[in-house]
Amino acid sequence: MNTEKFNQFLSQISKESLAVIDVQISLESYYPIAISSQNKDLLQFDISSSSEWETYIKLFLEQNKAKVAFGGYLEKRNIYDRSEYFKNQLENEKRNIHLGIDLWCGENTKVLAALDGEVHSFKNNKNYGDYGPTIILKHQLESETFYTLYGHLTLASIEDIKIGDLVLKGNIIGYLGDSSVNGDYAPHLHFQIIRDLEVNFGDYPGVSSEENITFYKKNCPDPNLLLKFLV
Template sequence: MQPLPDQPDLYAALRASKAAPEDLPALIAASPAPVAARLRAADQGLLRAILRAGLGQSEIATAPHIIAHLQSLKPESLFRPDVASSRTLALLTNGEHPGMPAFSDRAFDAWLKAQNVPYGIGTYGEDRSVYRTAQFADAISPERRTRHLGIDVFAPAGTPLYAPLPGRVLHLTYNADPLDYGHTLILEHRAEATPFYTLYGHLAGTLPALLRPGAEVTAGQHIADLGDWHENGGWAPHVHFQIMTDMLDQRAGNFYGVGHSSLWDVWQAICPDPNLILRLSESAFTLP
């Protein structure tokens, strides 16, 4: 087994190694100690997905099946009234709205109310400058995770959310770090026998009273409410809604909400476009 070179971007080195995913432990063992330590600190499921990409394979073997399954469904609305049939505003974050406060600035609430729309939409795949901080870095690469893996829907605190698909409660978690998800729900679903997952972040403290771990959820069931600043990680009230085809090695009720631009093909397989479920028109993600 050829060791990986000691270089700043080990993700790129992994992709170029042409090693098989099942050979990851041997690859780590063969690498110099500093490289091995950095690799062991990473999510091993993500590393295996990168190795598959380097071989030209599907980054997540089940992703094409899950995406096709979602395309065949008619999901229930996440909000009532449905966002897809309501007026919305695309909340683009790279200067498109010169007067818009940051989502983590309490002045944002008044700004959004003044826009006179029921829902604000944060887009999937947007490269957000707010994430270019040490909180979104890791030991494998100097590149920050800046590409948004979910769709954000902004509405007043306390707005109810409804399950778009039947499933089972996998995690109910309070992710308490500043600018994390706050109250978080992860549901497990099935595409025939294949599991996949949806994540709902920035929820209200009503969550534990609505659901319990392991509980079955029916499509259309009231599952959560939008959280306020003190309980949702310190953000303007909204839900971060995300699909995961694989939980990788994340087992503590949290999951990456942003990914690397250089690994966008990999992240798209792990977290495909949530609009597979929300079914918003293209105009919801662009300015008039």
């Protein structure tokens, strides 16, 4: 199935928004946020500090009368400059284009399976600025196989699961971790769709360089095709 048809297939899975965090938080409490280099607010604090990020997110939510701030697909971000894990000397090889949607909210928020599936893999990705505890689910719908990735979880989220565990849409698969385990970020969920996981296990790039973005745009479709936050 080509990219356009696969994107249509994803969009048609559900007419309603598919939940990936606690359904007790209504969609009316969601508010879009940009953390790209275009957001001048980010010049007002130390973006390398997770505690200052938490303060900023908390204030942002309060000002917008929201409980969840979301966004970030294909967003070009400076935040990754703080980590050697993402840096590169050449600008076009710098990994700074975000491939998922982030949902910024409180630590220990429930994380839910977007669709029926099974646990493909899980891992604690410990690099500074990385996902921390991560779960990848495998989904088979009609003749299509694809994956969803849930990053920045608590350690407990990956302690009592096994590869092959079956999950149903809406099942709690974990909880959001704090900065001590989630790669040193303010608490949030990184949610990403992946067509071909290649040889990856419990991990998959969530950020692309400019030189590789054509491939990743095809392999990691817009999560909003399922989440439908901006329809």
